[in-house]
Amino acid sequence: MAEEVKATWPKGEEIVSALLEKAPYAEGSVRRERRLEFKVPADRIVDFLRTAKASGFELLLQITAVDWPNEGEIELVYQLFSISHGTHAMAKTRVPRDDARISSVMDIYPVAETYERDAHEFYKVVFEGNPKLEMPWILEDEDREAGVSHRKDFDMLGYVKKKYKILDRFDEDKENYVI
Amino acid sequence: MEEITFKVAPESKVKKKPSFLKPWLSLKYLFKKPVTIKIPYESIEPAEGYRGFHTLDWNKCVGCNFCGQICPARAIEMTWIEVDGKMEKRPHPKIDYGRCTFCQFCVEVCPPGALGFVESYMLTTEWNEEELQLFDWVPIHPDKFKEIQETYRDWRFPVEKIKFDKETKEVTYYLRNGEEFKFKILGYGIRPPKPPAKPTVKAEEKAQAKPEEKTQTKKPELDAESEKAD
Amino acid sequence: MVDWRLFDPLFEYARKRSMWIVSFCTGCGGIEMPPLATSRYDFERFGVMPNPSPRMADLFLITGYVTPKTLKRIIITYEMQPDPKYVLAHGSCPLNGGIYWDGYNAIKHLDKYIPVDVAIAGCMPRPEAVMDGIQKMMELIETGEADGWKRYKENYEWYRKNQDELFGEGWREKTARRWIPWLMDKKKEVKEE
Amino acid sequence: MVSQQELIREARENGMELLPLEKDTYELFFGPQHMATENYSLILKMDGHRVVKAIANVGFLHRGFEKLAEYRPWHTNIALLLRICVPEPDVPEAIYSMAVDEIMGWEVPDRAQWIRTTVLEMARVSAYLFWIMGLSFKLGVYTAGQWAAAYRERLMALFEQLTGGRVYHIYTIPGGVRRDIPGDRWLRELKDTVEYIKAKLKDFDNLLFENYIAHRRLEGIGVMDKKFALAEGVTGPNLRATGVAYDVRRADPYLLYPELDFEVPVLKEGDALARAMIRRFELEQDLYILEQLLEMGPPSGPYKVQDPRLKNLPRLKVPAGDAFAHVEATKGDFGAYVVSDGKNKPYRVQIRGPSISHGVRVIEQLLVGARLADVPVILMSLDNCPPDIDR
Numbered sequence: 006m007a008e009e010v011k012a013t014w015p016k017g018e019e020i021v022s023a024l025l026e027k028a029p030y031a032e033g034s035v036r037r038e039r040r041l042e043f044k045v046p047a048d049r050i051v052d053f054l055r056t057a058k059a060s061g062f063e064l065l066l067q068i069t070a071v072d073w074p075n076e077g078e079i080e081l082v083y084q085l086f087s088i089s090h091g092t093h094a095m096a097k098t099r100v101p102r103d104d105a106r107i108s109s110v111m112d113i114y115p116v117a118e119t120y121e122r123d124a125h126e127f128y129k130v131v132f133e134g135n136p137k138l139e140m141p142w143i144l145e146d147e148d149r150e151a152g153v154s155h156r157k158d159f160d161m162l163g164y165v166k167k168k169y170k171i172l173d174r175f176d177e178d179k180e181n182y183v184i
Numbered sequence: 185m186e187e188i189t190f191k192v193a194p195e196s197k198v199k200k201k202p203s204f205l206k207p208w209l210s211l212k213y214l215f216k217k218p219v220t221i222k223i224p225y226e227s228i229e230p231a232e233g234y235r236g237f238h239t240l241d242w243n244k245c246v247g248c249n250f251c252g253q254i255c256p257a258r259a260i261e262m263t264w265i266e267v268d269g270k271m272e273k274r275p276h277p278k279i280d281y282g283r284c285t286f287c288q289f290c291v292e293v294c295p296p297g298a299l300g301f302v303e304s305y306m307l308t309t310e311w312n313e314e315e316l317q318l319f320d321w322v323p324i325h326p327d328k329f330k331e332i333q334e335t336y337r338d339w340r341f342p343v344e345k346i347k348f349d350k351e352t353k354e355v356t357y358y359l360r361n362g363e364e365f366k367f368k369i370l371g372y373g374i375r376p377p378k379p380p381a382k383p384t385v386k387a388e389e390k391a392q393a394k395p396e397e398k399t400q401t402k403k404p405e406l407d408a409e410s411e412k413a414d
Numbered sequence: 415m416v417d418w419r420l421f422d423p424l425f426e427y428a429r430k431r432s433m434w435i436v437s438f439c440t441g442c443g444g445i446e447m448p449p450l451a452t453s454r455y456d457f458e459r460f461g462v463m464p465n466p467s468p469r470m471a472d473l474f475l476i477t478g479y480v481t482p483k484t485l486k487r488i489i490i491t492y493e494m495q496p497d498p499k500y501v502l503a504h505g506s507c508p509l510n511g512g513i514y515w516d517g518y519n520a521i522k523h524l525d526k527y528i529p530v531d532v533a534i535a536g537c538m539p540r541p542e543a544v545m546d547g548i549q550k551m552m553e554l555i556e557t558g559e560a561d562g563w564k565r566y567k568e569n570y571e572w573y574r575k576n577q578d579e580l581f582g583e584g585w586r587e588k589t590a591r592r593w594i595p596w597l598m599d600k601k602k603e604v605k606e607e
Numbered sequence: 608m609v610s611q612q613e614l615i616r617e618a619r620e621n622g623m624e625l626l627p628l629e630k631d632t633y634e635l636f637f638g639p640q641h642m643a644t645e646n647y648s649l650i651l652k653m654d655g656h657r658v659v660k661a662i663a664n665v666g667f668l669h670r671g672f673e674k675l676a677e678y679r680p681w682h683t684n685i686a687l688l689l690r691i692c693v694p695e696p697d698v699p700e701a702i703y704s705m706a707v708d709e710i711m712g713w714e715v716p717d718r719a720q721w722i723r724t725t726v727l728e729m730a731r732v733s734a735y736l737f738w739i740m741g742l743s744f745k746l747g748v749y750t751a752g753q754w755a756a757a758y759r760e761r762l763m764a765l766f767e768q769l770t771g772g773r774v775y776h777i778y779t780i781p782g783g784v785r786r787d788i789p790g791d792r793w794l795r796e797l798k799d800t801v802e803y804i805k806a807k808l809k810d811f812d813n814l815l816f817e818n819y820i821a822h823r824r825l826e827g828i829g830v831m832d833k834k835f836a837l838a839e840g841v842t843g844p845n846l847r848a849t850g851v852a853y854d855v856r857r858a859d860p861y862l863l864y865p866e867l868d869f870e871v872p873v874l875k876e877g878d879a880l881a882r883a884m885i886r887r888f889e890l891e892q893d894l895y896i897l898e899q900l901l902e903m904g905p906p907s908g909p910y911k912v913q914d915p916r917l918k919n920l921p922r923l924k925v926p927a928g929d930a931f932a933h934v935e936a937t938k939g940d941f942g943a944y945v946v947s948d949g950k951n952k953p954y955r956v957q958i959r960g961p962s963i964s965h966g967v968r969v970i971e972q973l974l975v976g977a978r979l980a981d982v983p984v985i986l987m988s989l990d991n992c993p994p995d996i997d998r
Contacts, residue, residue, distance in 0.1 A: 092859075120963070147582050202823070254683055283506055284537065287775075288771070311532060517675050519669050593664065
């Protein structure tokens with residue numbers, strides 16, 4: 006299905022090829038109408054976003070971190086939106102899971118500071134150059150110390166039992182429940 | 185660049201001029217009928233199909249646990265029940281209103297259509313262990329529920345009091361119209377309970393552990409009230 | 415010396431008819447507060463009124479789920495309220511965790527941390543149900559059964575223990591000091607040195 | 608006479624530092640127990656009645672939705688995620704459903720699209736009325752707030768008939784909607800309500816939007832310019848008030864919006880007054896859209912995708928893939944990014960609420976130099992919704 010739509014949005018192809026000319030290290034494709042996708046190596050993400058901003062992607066909507074423990078990587082998805090082209094674009098990059106480090110894009114999109122704080126809090130990604138990473142964000146200190154995160158290996162139910170001291174009534178035949 | 189066809193509104197339409205006099209025009213509302221619903225004396229009814237409390241046709245229920253699987257809050261627990269000394273062939277869902285979000289996905293997925301809901305939504309209790317029993321029940325038959333609702337027409341929970349005997353696991357529903365309804369909980373889970381005494385089954389009362397003092401102070405008052413109500 | 419207990423029925427009646435609410439929207443139920451407070455349901459008819467300061471309030475509405483971070487503020491606010499004070503809990507979440515039963519950041523049993531007098535079912539409760547809860551609360555106040563504040567005093571050690579277990583010892587001071595390093599003007603510090 | 612606000616604006620435009628930082632300052636904890644903040648806290652460093660520095664303290668409403676969603680079946684997440692935006696819960700429902708539809712490759716039937724559009728527009732109207740209420744309470748024009756809350760009840764009643772829920776509708780699901788329209792009576796009632804609220808708009812104008820006092824209070828506070836707004840990721844009416852014509856309904860059309868006719872308001876001032884005016888005009892436009900939708904009438908056909916997989920909701924598997932969907936909410940650009948790995952539960956759900964930019968960095972910068980009395984008004988004019996930030 007994606008192939009059909011690809012052909013019907015030549016404007017997207019133009020945007021992608023124009024952007025890739027300036028940033029040859031990235032890969033780009035058109036998903037469907039108004040959805041572009043770029044794959045960028047982690048060390049060039051700052052350059053790429055600078056290029057992207059210069060070529061019309063004014064808004065950074067979110068930085069999403071996705072944990073892929075089997076591959077040992079954390080994927081960072083920079084959700085960009087271009088008002089002038091009217092298209093959304095995802096810039097995907099991957100950092101190793103054990104040592105999740107990437108440089109901050111604060112000086113390109115100042116709002117990234119907030120998103121980076123969020124990703125740091127829940128996925129323990131370190132954004133070099135962001136001064137507010139250690140500032141209290143959503144979680145309380147005791148939760149932070151206890152290692153609450155949204156990574157896949159965080160045992161939420163175990164933590165809940167430990168923290169709130171509840172006995173869950175469904176423990177015995179857990180396999181019978183979807184959750 | 186191009187292509188996006190925004191129809192931008194002219195500024196004159198968007199902007200408003202400040203005025204000293206216009207706010208006074210709203211004085212006309214002084215002579216209008218108030219919209220207030222005077223609640224103890226007047227009442228409004230929930231719309232048809234309002235997602236309220238559950239009902240369960242015990243004969244139709246096949247104990248498939250689809251409701252338990254879809255429940256986002258895991259409020260549903262399959263319960264093995266004995267009525268009049270006879271065990272029901274299949275487990276029935278027991279719903280905890282301390283968790284239920286009234287999304288009614290359970291009703292949607294119920295294959296035989298045994299689980300249903302009515303528009304009643306009101307359940308107010310004092311916060312103590314005995315009264316909070318009301319929040320955890322095996323729903324009653326829809327006809328019964330509707331009958332009680334028709335009698336009182338105030339959208340309240342049909343059960344006045346639930347008595348749960350921890351030793352014998354006997355549950356008594358005191359319905360609002362004075363009827364009593366007794367059954368025995370044999371066990372939880374989708375597998376049938378083993379006939380002899382089963383230590384593995386944990387009652388959910390543990391989850392609602394309370395300080396001793398509270399229940400002691402509450403008890404006499406409660407009994408007095410329940411007598412009054414009867 | 416006047417025996418003030420003689421006037422208790424009068425006091426209880428007055429308390430019942432002038433419950434002021436702490437305006438603290440602790441959860442999603444806060445969205446049903448404006449309809450209740452404004453012309454449509456208008457709980458001012460019962461003498462219930464939202465009030466900015468906890469020092470002048472009687473009734474605390476726990477509108478829905480409570481996160482530990484909010485619970486710290488709830489406890490501080492609750493302790494600031496003068497006696498007698500009453501707590502009304504909305505909906506499923508304060509009772510048994512609600513939809514957040516497995517969530518790491520929602521309180522499962524609120525009565526472990528502060529005493530609650532009345533519980534209302536629903537997610538979220540309709541305004542009529544909240545009104546019903548308020549009426550129930552009025553009844554309980556008149557009969558003197560709404561004694562959560564007394565329980566809190568009597569079992570203070572127990573509540574305090576649960577609170578400390580959840581938040582860690584010395585959480586009050588820690589919470590107050592948490593923001594100080596971030597409020598300091600760093601330039602100024604350098605100058606002073 | 609030059610007003611104080613104008614002085615501040617001038618000083619800001621010239622890039623002047625308003626307050627000498629050497630003076631003695633004090634800290635003020637604004638919220639969460641405050642009527643204006645809705646369980647959200649601002650830590651203000653004050654000099655007299657002026658704010659020198661502001662820090663947003665968020666997280667009071669954090670429930671970890673994004674983690675919880677990974678433990679629940681696909682459809683069930685609707686009952687969970689809609690709690691992110693309480694004033695208009697249909698928005699998270701719609702974006703999540705749209706993203707899942709895209710991964711599943713479902714073509715949502717026309718009737719479902721019509722219903723979804725209508726529900727979204729109704730949610731917008733009710734959220735704007737809620738916002739009018741909030742603004743009027745912060746400005747001291749209590750009467751307008753009372754009206755707005757009462758008119759919103761009419762929409763709530765309609766929602767109740769349609770979806771079965773008053774506030775939490777749990778209505779839009781992946782593949783369509785949960786119930787059909789209850790009948791022509793509902794459509795007639797919706798029409799009546801739209802006409803009723805439209806007639807009442809004039810009263811709102813008279814009392815609130817053309818009120819001299821309201822104008823004086825809103826004018827010149829919380830000024831943003833275009834460059835700042837774009838850099839800070841400001842979206843929605845707040846961005847439009849700075850002169851950028853950006854509306855997701857036009858820039859990235861979804862549902863039936865390409866077929867509908869409406870005007871996008873754009874103003875250049877970027878202050879609280881401009882934001883209020885934009886919102887007022889959008890309320891009018893939303894009512895106009897609802898009128899058009901009613902004129903169009905719901906197309907016949909199924910209200911749900913006809914897919915055998917929908918029979919077994921707990922075990923419904925969504926093929927591996929990811930999708931981003933966003934809609935224009937009253938607060939701004941609300942987006943959802945959903946990743947699936949082929950199981951019966953989502954692999955990752957991220958909801959992007961507009962307030963994550965408005966409520967943190969934007970407010971921290973807009974408040975510098977503002978007076979304490981203006982803080983609630985600026986917060987309200989940005990239409991900050993704390994659960995968006997905390998999730």
